[in-house]
Amino acid sequence: MSTAVIPATLAPAIRPGRSLWQDAWARLRKNHLAVACGFVLIAVVLICFVGPRLSPWNPEVTNLALKASPPGTMETLADGSMAKHWFGTDTLGRDLLTRIMRGGQVSLMVGLVATSVALLIGVAYGATAGYLGGRTDAVMMRFVDVLYALPFMIFVILLTTMFGKSMLLMYMAIGAVEWLTMSRIVRAQVQGLARQEFVEAARSLGLSTAVILFRHIIPNVLGPVIVYATLTVPAVMLLEAALSFLGLGVQPPDSSWGTLIDDGATNMETSPWLLIYPAAFFSITLFCLNFAGDGLRDALDVRGGKD
Amino acid sequence: MSAVLDVKDLQVSFHTRNGVVRAVDRVSLKVGAGQTVGIVGESGSGKSVTCYSLLGLIPQPPGRIEGGTAMFGGLDLLKLSEKELQKVRGSRISMIFQDPMTSLNPYLKIGSQLVEPLRLHEGLDKAAAWKRGIAALKEVGIPEPTTRMEQYPHEFSGGMRQRVMIAMALITRPELLIADEPTTALDVTIQQQVLDLIKDLQKRLGIAVVFITHDLAVVHEVCDVVNVMYAGRLVESAAAADLFAHPRHAYTRALMRSIPALQKKGEPLYTIPGLPPDLSYLPSGCAFRARQTPGRQALCLIDRQPPLQEIAPGHWVQACPGCVEGGLPL
Amino acid sequence: MSDFLVIDNASVSFPGRGRAPANLAVDGVSLTLAKGEILGLVGESGCGKSTLSRAIMQLQPLTSGRIILEGQDLSLLDGRQLRAARLNFQMVFQDPYASLNPRLTIFSTLAEAIQARTGKLSGPACWTAVEKLLERVGLDPTAALKYPHEFSGGQRQRIAIARALGPEPRLLIADEPVSALDVSIQSQIINLLLKLSRELQLTMLFVSHDLSVVRYLADRTAVMHRGKIVELGETEALMAAPQHEYSKALLAAAPALRMRH
Numbered sequence: 019m020s021t022a023v024i025p026a027t028l029a030p031a032i033r034p035g036r037s038l039w040q041d042a043w044a045r046l047r048k049n050h051l052a053v054a055c056g057f058v059l060i061a062v063v064l065i066c067f068v069g070p071r072l073s074p075w076n077p078e079v080t081n082l083a084l085k086a087s088p089p090g091t092m093e094t095l096a097d098g099s100m101a102k103h104w105f106g107t108d109t110l111g112r113d114l115l116t117r118i119m120r121g122g123q124v125s126l127m128v129g130l131v132a133t134s135v136a137l138l139i140g141v142a143y144g145a146t147a148g149y150l151g152g153r154t155d156a157v158m159m160r161f162v163d164v165l166y167a168l169p170f171m172i173f174v175i176l177l178t179t180m181f182g183k184s185m186l187l188m189y190m191a192i193g194a195v196e197w198l199t200m201s202r203i204v205r206a207q208v209q210g211l212a213r214q215e216f217v218e219a220a221r222s223l224g225l226s227t228a229v230i231l232f233r234h235i236i237p238n239v240l241g242p243v244i245v246y247a248t249l250t251v252p253a254v255m256l257l258e259a260a261l262s263f264l265g266l267g268v269q270p271p272d273s274s275w276g277t278l279i280d281d282g283a284t285n286m287e288t289s290p291w292l293l294i295y296p297a298a299f300f301s302i303t304l305f306c307l308n309f310a311g312d313g314l315r316d317a318l319d320v321r322g323g324k325d
Numbered sequence: 326m327s328a329v330l331d332v333k334d335l336q337v338s339f340h341t342r343n344g345v346v347r348a349v350d351r352v353s354l355k356v357g358a359g360q361t362v363g364i365v366g367e368s369g370s371g372k373s374v375t376c377y378s379l380l381g382l383i384p385q386p387p388g389r390i391e392g393g394t395a396m397f398g399g400l401d402l403l404k405l406s407e408k409e410l411q412k413v414r415g416s417r418i419s420m421i422f423q424d425p426m427t428s429l430n431p432y433l434k435i436g437s438q439l440v441e442p443l444r445l446h447e448g449l450d451k452a453a454a455w456k457r458g459i460a461a462l463k464e465v466g467i468p469e470p471t472t473r474m475e476q477y478p479h480e481f482s483g484g485m486r487q488r489v490m491i492a493m494a495l496i497t498r499p500e501l502l503i504a505d506e507p508t509t510a511l512d513v514t515i516q517q518q519v520l521d522l523i524k525d526l527q528k529r530l531g532i533a534v535v536f537i538t539h540d541l542a543v544v545h546e547v548c549d550v551v552n553v554m555y556a557g558r559l560v561e562s563a564a565a566a567d568l569f570a571h572p573r574h575a576y577t578r579a580l581m582r583s584i585p586a587l588q589k590k591g592e593p594l595y596t597i598p599g600l601p602p603d604l605s606y607l608p609s610g611c612a613f614r615a616r617q618t619p620g621r622q623a624l625c626l627i628d629r630q631p632p633l634q635e636i637a638p639g640h641w642v643q644a645c646p647g648c649v650e651g652g653l654p655l
Numbered sequence: 656m657s658d659f660l661v662i663d664n665a666s667v668s669f670p671g672r673g674r675a676p677a678n679l680a681v682d683g684v685s686l687t688l689a690k691g692e693i694l695g696l697v698g699e700s701g702c703g704k705s706t707l708s709r710a711i712m713q714l715q716p717l718t719s720g721r722i723i724l725e726g727q728d729l730s731l732l733d734g735r736q737l738r739a740a741r742l743n744f745q746m747v748f749q750d751p752y753a754s755l756n757p758r759l760t761i762f763s764t765l766a767e768a769i770q771a772r773t774g775k776l777s778g779p780a781c782w783t784a785v786e787k788l789l790e791r792v793g794l795d796p797t798a799a800l801k802y803p804h805e806f807s808g809g810q811r812q813r814i815a816i817a818r819a820l821g822p823e824p825r826l827l828i829a830d831e832p833v834s835a836l837d838v839s840i841q842s843q844i845i846n847l848l849l850k851l852s853r854e855l856q857l858t859m860l861f862v863s864h865d866l867s868v869v870r871y872l873a874d875r876t877a878v879m880h881r882g883k884i885v886e887l888g889e890t891e892a893l894m895a896a897p898q899h900e901y902s903k904a905l906l907a908a909a910p911a912l913r914m915r916h
Contacts, residue, residue: 041760215754218714219815222746223771223822224738233767237758320758320802367837368808483700512699513864514908539837583842585867590891594846594871597839600807 045317052313055306062303066122073116074101078271081111086289089114105295109285117273118296124274125255125300128189132254133247135193140200141243145231147201148208159205162198170195171264178266188267192254203246207239241315248311252304275300328396329501329533330356330379335393335403337371337378340386344605348374350557351393353633356501361527361534363548363565365541365580369601371557372537376503379403380418381410398500416446419494423506425486429478435489436474442497461492465522484515488522495526502527505537520547541580545569553577556602556612559633560648563640573636575620575648576613611645620648658723659690659858660711660826665720667706680706682882683720688826693852693859695873695890697866697905703882704862708828711860712746713737724826742772745819747848749831751811755803761814762799765789768821792817792847809840816847820855827852830862845872866909870894878902 046052070077074095084093089106105114147158174191181187211217212235220234259276261267268274275296282293337349349371356362366372377383379395379402395402397418405413414420419442422428429438439461440454449457455474462470465488478486487507494502504523508516524547527534536548544551544565551568553561553576561574572578582588582595599616602608608615610627617625625647634644642649667681680703688694698704709715711722713729722729724744732740748754755764765785770776776784786796792813803811812832819827829848833841849872852859863869869876869890876893878886878901886899897903 215748215750216756218709218712219746219748219754219818220756220767221714222712222741222744223768224741225767225771226738233759234756238756318758320804367839513866514699514904517908541838580838583839585842585845585865585871588871590871593849594842596842596846598843600809600840 041320042314042317046313049313049317052310052317055309055313058302058306059310062122062299062306063126066119066126069119070116070123073113073119075103075113075116077112077116077120077273079112081107084111085109086285086292087111088289089291089295106289106291108281108292109289112271114292114295118275118278118299121273121275121278121296122299124185124268124272125258125276126303127185128192128254128258128274129251131186131189132193132196132258133250135190136196136200136250136254137243137247138197139193140197141204141236141239143197144201144204145208145236145239148205149212149227149231149235151209151212155205159202162201165195166198174261174266183266183269185268188258188261192257192261195257196250196254200243200246200250203242204239207242208235211235211238237318240318244311244315244318248308251307255300327358328355329358329360329398330354330535331394331396332375332379333394333396335375335378335395336391337374337383337388338391339388341605346604347557347607348388348604349378352554352557352559353393354552354559354562356533356535358500358533359527359531360550361524361536361548363536363538363544363551364554365538365544365551366554367539367601369604370554371604372554373505375554376420376505376535376537380414380420380503381405381407412446415442415499416497417499418501418503419497419499421487421490421494421502421504421507424510425483425490426510428490429486431478433477434474435476435478435481439474439489439493439496442493446497457496458492461496462489464495464526465489465492467492482515483511484519487511487515487519491519491522491526495530495532498530499532501533501535503535503537506539507536508543509538509540516543523547541584553580556607557604558612558630558643559641560613560643561641562633563637563642567637567640571640573640573642573650574613574645575617575650578619578650579617582619611643611648613645613648617648620650622647658687659692659725660686660688660860661721661723662686662707662711663721663723665707665710665722666718667703667710667715668718679882681710684879684882684884686877686884686887688858688860690825690858691852691856692875693861693873695869695876696860696862696879697864697869697876698879699864699905702879704879705830707879708746708830708860708862712744712828713741742822743824744826744828745822745824747812747816747819747827747829747832750835751808751815752803752835754815755811755818757803760800760802761785761789764803764814764818765799765821768818772822788817788821791820791851793843807840808836809843812836812840812844813847816844816851820851825856825858826860827857828860828862831864832861833868834863834865841868848872866894866906878905 081093084091084107086109087103087107089104091103091106092100093103095101103113105118108114108117143158147155173195177187177191217230217234220230255276258267258274259280262274262277263280268277278296279293279300282296285292333353335349335352339346339348352371352375354362364372364375374383378388378390390403393403397413402410402413436455436458440458443449443454443457458474459470462473467473467485467488481489507523508519511519520543523534536544538544548565551563551565552559553574555576561568561572561577568577572581579597583597585594588594597616598618602612602615610629611625611631614622614625614627626645631643631645633641635641636649663685665681665684666679668677668679671677684707686694696704696707706715710717717730727740729737729740762785765788766781769781769784769788785799789796789798794810794813803814806814832848833844836844845868848859851857861869861872873890875888876890877884878899880901886893886897886902893902894906897906
């Protein structure tokens with residue numbers, strides 16, 4: 019004998035654990051543009067991380083006989099067979115496609131690691147400050163102000179001289195700067211939410227601060243957070259290029275999309291492909307990231323599908 | 326009595342992703358000179374959309390005016406271009422909104438907001454406009470109008486702000502004032518003052534007023550003619566005294582019965598069961614059938630929408646045999 | 656002990672901005688509620704009635720005074736004890752559009768409220784409990800699978816009431832629960848609150864600016880003005896013959912009441 023008569027049509031849908039994320043995933047799959055962009059992003063990642071292994075070219079070996087040769091140039095390999103430079107070669111005769119793939123590894127990692135660091139710290143910090151309010155908030159935000167005032171370059175130079183040059187450290191350094199803006203955005207949003215009646219209702223249920231933050235507040239700020247995160251990715255990629263230019267980031271013969279575009283820009287008139295191909299990879303990635311981000315934001319908004 | 330505003334068969338719908346929402350369906354109403362006409366209904370009944378569409382204030386798209394005419398001083402408001410409407414809005418027809426807290430710009434002085442319509446529509450210079458502004462504040466009973474002109478909205482209480490809004494609406498001496506729930510956001514003691522003020526000014530200046538509200542008590546107090554709307558259509562329209570003495574339609578009667586003040590303590594409150602219908606899937610017959618308890622539900626029309634019928638001089642009611650008390654005259 | 660809730664000389668003040676003096680929103684209010692009683696608290700916006708209810712809910716610290724629920728002084732509790740004690744008093748808020756988390760299904764919202772008292776429940780047990788709650792407030796069990804935005808204001812308010820009942824409180828504070836609703840829906844909610852308070856023997860503080868609603872619902876009524884209780888009495892008696900000037904003005908102004916004549 020059961021007191022709860024669950025209608026048969028409902029039974030499969032009644033999964034108490036059916037969370038926001040599961041619902042969001044179902045909605046995201048219906049957004050074809052976002053799904054297509056997601057696939058393109060996966061493809062770009064695969065090309066960058068698997069491609070260099072399949073490529074006949076070593077991106078670090080120069081060939082001064084084939085300096086800045088246009089796309090489609092053939093070259094004889096060590097074993098005597100011929101292979102094509104699909105995207106041409108750079109000013110030192112290195113295969114551009116392979117260099118773009120290798121550079122993509124650096125750029126994508128920067129984008130991922132630095133943005134994740136910024137997201138994690140920024141959201142947790144901003145949400146805590148905004149929710150607790152009062153003196154805690156004042157102290158936490160003054161700390162952010164102080165970090166804002168610190169010149170970024172000096173901060174990174176300090177870090178690199180203290181811990182030596184390491185790519186991971188650079189990613190962290192960039193992330194450690196980008197979270198400042200993220201925390202301010204989140205704090206402003208949370209301040210508005212903390213006064214909402216549903217948050218007071220959650221407090222009245224005796225829920226702990228952590229539960230209120232993670233269950234009731236943060237899911238409601240995801241929209242602007244995702245949008246800002248997709249804006250952060252290109253920002254950190256360009257920051258990496260600037261650092262590399264100063265000799266603090268990737269060092270030749272390594273490359274990143276930022277440094278490739280930089281090189282391409284200087285040789286734009288004589289060898290335009292040096293700019294066009296890396297810029298195309300960079301743009302397509304950012305373009306897809308934006309659409310996928312928008313799709314994710316809409317999918318997380320439970321009202322999105324309705325009206 | 327000549328009509329200031331004569332709306333005939335107004336039809337407004339919203340085209341959304343979930344289908345067409347028929348917000349206003351063949352609504353006709355007449356506002357005579359110096360008359361106060363009430364439009365009563367619940368949220369979603371179409372009472373606000375009716376008035377907003379007259380002034381071109383509904384977003385188009387998704388909104389669309391599907392048909393009808395709205396004659397105002399020889400002009401059909403529904404056919405005017407946005408530019409022509411701008412000339413009418415705020416000078417010949419004014420509006421007061423529900424929330425006096427958000428309808429004033431917090432960064433501008435009361436005075437400069439108040440005289441804006443004068444400068445815009447009558448081209449007055451600053452000094453002359455300012456003088457008229459002071460007079461307008463005095464007219465709505467704001468003490469020390471000269472100093473008040475220089476203050477900012479946050480220095481005014483809710484009731485005072487609504488007075489400013491009324492002053493602003495009337496400063497160009499419009500022929501028609503549309504008041505959309507002007508007292509709902511105010512405290513009871515202030516409500517009464519604001520109602521009295523509107524009544525008083527209306528009498529003195531001879532303006533026609535359309536009063537949109539969900540509150541029958543307010544309608545009872547200020548209106549000459551009452552239109553009751555339900556699910557985008559008029560269900561009953563009559564002179565106020567007539568309507569309150571002999572409400573004929575089941576919805577009107579149900580609304581009156583559900584006012585808590587009129588009920589005995591200890592008995593369960595009379596309630597209208599259920600919810601208003603979804604306007605994108607209106608039933609084919611009487612829209613009130615599913616919720617109606619005062620009449621005889623079994624007699625309600627189910628195959629076609631009941632038309633409006635004049636059952637007594639000036640008393641129109643939706644001619645649904647189940648809803649109309651005392652049956653329909655043949 | 657007959658006094659279920661004792662509010663003893665409670666004051667709440669907000670610091671003034673800049674050089675402005677502190678704003679005493681609640682000024683030495685003392686009230687007692689007997690078990691099962693419905694007390695109406697009437698006043699205009701800004702009179703401090705919402706601040707007082709938030710203070711009773713321990714959402715707003717008192718500047719001075721005490722709030723004693725069933726003999727337990729709530730202000731003396733530490734964080735953990737207070738969180739446990741909170742389950743005994745719940746609130747229904749004014750705005751049904753802001754009081755439900757838009758990103759949680761009704762099931763999640765209600766399950767959270769139930770499990771706040773019971774601790775983690777198994778799936779089927781939790782569903783049974785949610786269904787029972789929904790039934791209690793007159794909603795279909797299918798509502799559990801939807802999100803708040805799929806409901807009208809009146810239905811949301813039913814859900815908000817269900818959530819407040821989730822942890823089986825003994826005191827319910829209803830802060831203007833019907834003032835954002837349409838007339839025809841208002842009476843549905845009032846009937847529901849009255850029915851629930853009888854069935855569950857709830858003690859209720861009903862806060863409203865609408866005298867006609869309070870008259871209908873409350874056993875006793877307190878009139879609040881500028882942070883103070885200016886009059887307190889049996890509802891019928893108070894409405895028939897108000898003593899304080901302010902109560903008289905308030906009663907005279909209510910348009911709905913005059914319609915009877």
